Amino acid sequence: MTLPSAAPSQQSGGVARVRPRDPRNQPTLALVGATGAVGSVMCELLSARMNVWGQIRLIASSRSVGRTVVCRGEPTVVVSLTPEVFDGVDVAMFDVPDEVSEHWAPVAVGRGAIVIDNSGAFRMDHDVPMVVPEINPEAARNRPKGIVANADCTTMAMIMAVAPLHREYGLRELVVASYQAVSGAGQGGVDTLRRQLDKVGDDAALGSRTGNVRRAVGDDLGPFPAPVALNVVPWSGTVADGGWSSDELRLRDETRKILGLPDLKVSATCVRVPVVTGHSVAVHAVFASEVDAAEAQDILRQAPGVVLVDDPAAGEFPMPIDAVGTDPTWVGRIRRAVDDPRALAFFVTGDNLRKGAALNTAQIGELLATELAAR
Amino acid sequence: MTLPSAAPSQQSGGVARVRPRDPRNQPTLALVGATGAVGSVMCELLSARMNVWGQIRLIASSRSVGRTVVCRGEPTVVVSLTPEVFDGVDVAMFDVPDEVSEHWAPVAVGRGAIVIDNSGAFRMDHDVPMVVPEINPEAARNRPKGIVANADCTTMAMIMAVAPLHREYGLRELVVASYQAVSGAGQGGVDTLRRQLDKVGDDAALGSRTGNVRRAVGDDLGPFPAPVALNVVPWSGTVADGGWSSDELRLRDETRKILGLPDLKVSATCVRVPVVTGHSVAVHAVFASEVDAAEAQDILRQAPGVVLVDDPAAGEFPMPIDAVGTDPTWVGRIRRAVDDPRALAFFVTGDNLRKGAALNTAQIGELLATELAAR
Numbered sequence: 001m002t003l004p005s006a007a008p009s010q011q012s013g014g015v016a017r018v019r020p021r022d023p024r025n026q027p028t029l030a031l032v033g034a035t036g037a038v039g040s041v042m043c044e045l046l047s048a049r050m051n052v053w054g055q056i057r058l059i060a061s062s063r064s065v066g067r068t069v070v071c072r073g074e075p076t077v078v079v080s081l082t083p084e085v086f087d088g089v090d091v092a093m094f095d096v097p098d099e100v101s102e103h104w105a106p107v108a109v110g111r112g113a114i115v116i117d118n119s120g121a122f123r124m125d126h127d128v129p130m131v132v133p134e135i136n137p138e139a140a141r142n143r144p145k146g147i148v149a150n151a152d153c154t155t156m157a158m159i160m161a162v163a164p165l166h167r168e169y170g171l172r173e174l175v176v177a178s179y180q181a182v183s184g185a186g187q188g189g190v191d192t193l194r195r196q197l198d199k200v201g202d203d204a205a206l207g208s209r210t211g212n213v214r215r216a217v218g219d220d221l222g223p224f225p226a227p228v229a230l231n232v233v234p235w236s237g238t239v240a241d242g243g244w245s246s247d248e249l250r251l252r253d254e255t256r257k258i259l260g261l262p263d264l265k266v267s268a269t270c271v272r273v274p275v276v277t278g279h280s281v282a283v284h285a286v287f288a289s290e291v292d293a294a295e296a297q298d299i300l301r302q303a304p305g306v307v308l309v310d311d312p313a314a315g316e317f318p319m320p321i322d323a324v325g326t327d328p329t330w331v332g333r334i335r336r337a338v339d340d341p342r343a344l345a346f347f348v349t350g351d352n353l354r355k356g357a358a359l360n361t362a363q364i365g366e367l368l369a370t371e372l373a374a375r
Numbered sequence: 376m377t378l379p380s381a382a383p384s385q386q387s388g389g390v391a392r393v394r395p396r397d398p399r400n401q402p403t404l405a406l407v408g409a410t411g412a413v414g415s416v417m418c419e420l421l422s423a424r425m426n427v428w429g430q431i432r433l434i435a436s437s438r439s440v441g442r443t444v445v446c447r448g449e450p451t452v453v454v455s456l457t458p459e460v461f462d463g464v465d466v467a468m469f470d471v472p473d474e475v476s477e478h479w480a481p482v483a484v485g486r487g488a489i490v491i492d493n494s495g496a497f498r499m500d501h502d503v504p505m506v507v508p509e510i511n512p513e514a515a516r517n518r519p520k521g522i523v524a525n526a527d528c529t530t531m532a533m534i535m536a537v538a539p540l541h542r543e544y545g546l547r548e549l550v551v552a553s554y555q556a557v558s559g560a561g562q563g564g565v566d567t568l569r570r571q572l573d574k575v576g577d578d579a580a581l582g583s584r585t586g587n588v589r590r591a592v593g594d595d596l597g598p599f600p601a602p603v604a605l606n607v608v609p610w611s612g613t614v615a616d617g618g619w620s621s622d623e624l625r626l627r628d629e630t631r632k633i634l635g636l637p638d639l640k641v642s643a644t645c646v647r648v649p650v651v652t653g654h655s656v657a658v659h660a661v662f663a664s665e666v667d668a669a670e671a672q673d674i675l676r677q678a679p680g681v682v683l684v685d686d687p688a689a690g691e692f693p694m695p696i697d698a699v700g701t702d703p704t705w706v707g708r709i710r711r712a713v714d715d716p717r718a719l720a721f722f723v724t725g726d727n728l729r730k731g732a733a734l735n736t737a738q739i740g741e742l743l744a745t746e747l748a749a750r
């Protein structure tokens with residue numbers, strides 16, 4: 001197996017190819033939240049996709065205004081979030097907290113921009129399509145509110161593998177458990193794990209069985225409800241009905257929306273693990289028809305945006321330390337349930353900041369750029 | 376919630392109480408593998424259970440012979456594994472690799488000892504009962520080979536929560552994903568994670584998104600197929616049929632055997648995580664009859680050897696950093712499937728070295744000691 005490296009969208013299959021155009025005529029892009037975990041990766045990706053956008057405006061909070069960020073090789077000064085900043089903007093990508101998107105996305109639309117939003121603010125809005133270009137690119141054209149939503153990063157990793165199998169076998173039910181990286185909670189999550197690891201590393205007793213991680217970490221929990229170093233935390237999101245977390249229900253709702261399966265059964269457990277970047281999901285998928293593991297491997301080998309890594313004897317299975325920094329979703333451990341010929345088990349890992357956020361946004365942006373150019 | 380601390384077996388419910396007896400008349404115990412991860416915890420536990428055993432012989436490989444280990448407060452010299460060491464032994468606990476148990480357990484039986492084996496060597500042998508004292512204590516009395524097996528530590532964590540629910544609702548199917556600690560692979564696993572964390576901690580770039588864990592760790596993988604620091608490894612055990620790992624099939628087979636449900640559907644994904652001690656399992660359990668989450672909480676609150684930690688709003692759910700060093704199995708995140716009134720989802724964490732190994736062995740030992748005393 002050769003390790004797939006970050007690939008331009010042309011190789012990510014199923015995504016509209018952007019025709020080279022007169023640079024003076026290229027659309028103007030606004031990037032809101034350019035200094036965050038997702039926004040920083042977006043700046044990296046835009047640098048490898050230089051033929052798409054004309055002017056790019058980098059926007060963040062007042063904390064960052066005046067900072068210089070390198071984008072497409074050019075030092076660019078971060079400007080503040082005002083209504084006027086969207087004047088003349090064709091596409092605005094929002095990589096900011098829910099409440100900032102909720103308020104500012106309609107403002108950007110009012111100034112004439114099409115918004116691609118990475119937050120959770122609009123995902124379940126019936127008038128906002130949720131688009132994964134490899135799966136439902138057509139949905140991006142119908143956007144009554146002028147907003148297109150990106151799925152959550154855990155949903156994204158899972159659905160890239162589930163959708164091609166659904167097309168073949170007809171999905172009926174999903175039981176999934178996640179292994180979510182700390183960068184899924186933003187830059188603050190990464191900084192927290194780093195600080196906690198330094199603290200538990202200093203505590204010699206923690207090498208042993210009985211060392212007390214809570215004592216070493218104290219109340220330095222960052223965005224998490226418990227220490228994440230040397231631990232797994234079976235909670236992410238807010239408290240929802242019936243003991244479910246908002247992230248668990250979101251995974252269900254988003255999967256149903258993207259696949260157009262409103263009655264799909266989904267039971268998810270969302271768990272945070274001490275990994276920097278790369279969300280993994282253990283999937284048990286039940287289909288309408290009988291499945292075959294070798295055939296499922298073939299389907300996934302050919303699926304756009306997916307790389308098959310499935311040779312346990314050779315130590316090959318999807319893992320965050322390999323998937324980080326790459327474009328595709330890594331899928332492996334594909335096996336048919338011993339007790340159910342209609343069920344497949346598999347393991348998926350995707351870079352939550354790339355395909356789980358910035359890359360998918362860039363791909364949607366390119367769909368829109370193509371649409372704009374054709375006008 | 377008060378954090379449950381290591382409790383003597385009398386509090387672990389469902390376990391036979393050992394009557395105080397004439398100390399000269401107490402059974403002789405051999406502890407084979409006294410220097411390992413499980414054996415060390417066994418020495419600790421025996422120190423808190425002083426009224427059970429007469430003489431205790433500590434045994435390990437030639438590497439450890441002559442070392443002094445403190446057991447029940449007394450420095451005890453480790454002796455070597457020979458046939459003669461079992462002469463006069465009533466009960467022999469084996470905490471050694473499979474192949475050592477396979478050879479030496481029958482030798483111990485031949486010398487008159489009853490063997491309790493923690494390895495995988497005899498678990499699926501029809502003539503060897505697999506006993507969890509809270510669940511099937513009666514099975515320990517029927518041991519045609521003179522050997523009683525302990526379940527695998529992942530099975531153990533899960534089954535402590537599943538068995539009481541099965542009794543109420545009738546178990547039909549399990550879909551589970553594990554979060555297994557490195558000490559499940561013995562002391563070598565713990566040492567490996569510690570070394571790897573030191574290495575990635577030294578590499579400043581690893582605080583960032585793109586840091587290369589493989590580069591920092593090199594080929595210092597210890598007992599694992601890939602780096603485990605800052606990673607999750609979706610593989611444990613050996614390659615079995617159909618893409619399954621031996622650990623995944625074992626979880627199925629052991630669950631069927633302990634519950635006496637030979638046709639139970641079980642689909643498991645076993646994953647190693649960078650946690651020192653404490654195996655967790657995300658469980659989706661389907662039952663014959665409808666379930667109720669509040670009722671399930673009550674059942675688990677009353678179940679022997681189980682502690683219910685289920686208040687997400689207050690940050691209470693089962694986690695390895697809390698469960699480590701305690702006797703009970705921690706269960707929480709109990710919720711009824713939104714789409715299936717017969718399915719419950721929950722999360723379980725147990726100390727793999729205690730209830731997952733040494734504690735259960737000690738409990739079986741006490742069942743046998745009671746039986747011997749009644750002769």
Ligand SMILES: NC(=O)c1ccc[n+]([C@@H]2O[C@H](COP(=O)([O-])OP(=O)(O)OC[C@H]3O[C@@H](n4cnc5c(N)ncnc54)[C@H](OP(=O)(O)O)[C@@H]3O)[C@@H](O)[C@H]2O)c1
Pocket residue numbers: 032033034035036037038039059060061062063064065081094095096097098100118119120151152153183184185186187188352353356357
């Ligand atoms: N991380 C992931 O894996 C992931 C995946 C999918 C979706 N998302 C979603 O993407 C969004 C961004 O996540 P992130 O992980 O990048 O978070 P982050 O690292 O915390 O970054 C937040 C960004 O938003 C900016 N911001 C915050 N408040 C603002 C305000 N009032 N006005 C203007 N800018 C403001 C911040 O600017 P300053 O630097 O100036 O504070 C920063 O650029 C969130 O909605 C998140 O749920 C994240």
Ligand SMILES: NC(=O)c1ccc[n+]([C@@H]2O[C@H](COP(=O)([O-])OP(=O)(O)OC[C@H]3O[C@@H](n4cnc5c(N)ncnc54)[C@H](OP(=O)(O)O)[C@@H]3O)[C@@H](O)[C@H]2O)c1
Pocket residue numbers: 407408409410411412413414434435436437438439440456469470471472473475493494495526527528558559560561562563727728731732
């Ligand atoms: N770790 C867990 O969570 C867990 C849970 C359930 C079951 N188990 C099972 O329990 C057993 C022990 O596991 P562990 O984690 O404690 O392993 P470990 O830390 O590697 O310890 C192995 C022990 O076996 C001894 N040993 C090895 N080869 C021997 C030989 N030829 N003769 C005599 N003694 C020998 C070692 O002695 P030296 O120190 O002298 O080498 C050491 O005491 C394994 O079968 C394992 O699968 C482990």
